Amino acid sequence: MENTLTQEQLVCSFCKIEIEKDVVYCPNCGHPENGTDKERAQFFAKRAMQKNKNIDAGQKIKSARNTLFVLSSLVIVFGFVMYSSSGSTIELAMNFFVAFIYLALAFWSEKKPFIALLVGLLLYITLIAVSAIIEPLSLVKGFIWKIIIISYLGKGLYSANELRKTTTGDTVQ
Numbered sequence: 001m002e003n004t005l006t007q008e009q010l011v012c013s014f015c016k017i018e019i020e021k022d023v024v025y026c027p028n029c030g031h032p033e034n035g036t037d038k039e040r041a042q043f044f045a046k047r048a049m050q051k052n053k054n055i056d057a058g059q060k061i062k063s064a065r066n067t068l069f070v071l072s073s074l075v076i077v078f079g080f081v082m083y084s085s086s087g088s089t090i091e092l093a094m095n096f097f098v099a100f101i102y103l104a105l106a107f108w109s110e111k112k113p114f115i116a117l118l119v120g121l122l123l124y125i126t127l128i129a130v131s132a133i134i135e136p137l138s139l140v141k142g143f144i145w146k147i148i149i150i151s152y153l154g155k156g157l158y159s160a161n162e163l164r165k166t167t168t169g170d171t172v173q
């Protein structure tokens with residue numbers, strides 16, 4: 001009866017990966033397989049904390065993604081307002097192009113949040129800089145909104161970076 005158990009490959013009781021019989025910590029997830037109760041309690045407390053952090057990061061990324069969606073529609077609305085006064089089709093087309101990029105980045109941030117949000121933030125800042133060069137007064141217009149948008153994108157970017165760090169390995173410590 002006992003034999004069937006010992007013949008079976010030993011697995012980590014937490015992540016189910018195969019482990020050596022006398023190993024203290026699972027090399028994959030860090031679960032103290034042969035550790036003390038205190039170590040086990042610490043392991044689960046740490047896991048729970050990490051999970052909360054990840055949920056928090058996920059929400060910040062979501063806010064940043066929504067910011068990109070909002071930016072995309074703002075650019076369209078703004079484009080039409082400008083068009084109604086200037087009648088320039090090229091300007092309108094340019095606005096559509098920028099709106100399309102924001103939209104694409106918003107969707108892309110589902111898969112690659114860090115790169116997508118980074119590109120989005122850089123694009124936004126570049127466009128502010130370009131319009132400030134053309135029309136210096138534009139920098140002051142909606143200044144608070146610019147700060148809010150940058151902070152949303154920035155927070156999402158920061159969280160995406162944190163998440164990227166934790167998913168590429170150092171979940172153990």
Ligand SMILES: [Zn+2]
Pocket residue numbers: 012013014015016017026027028029030031
């Ligand atoms: Zn494990």
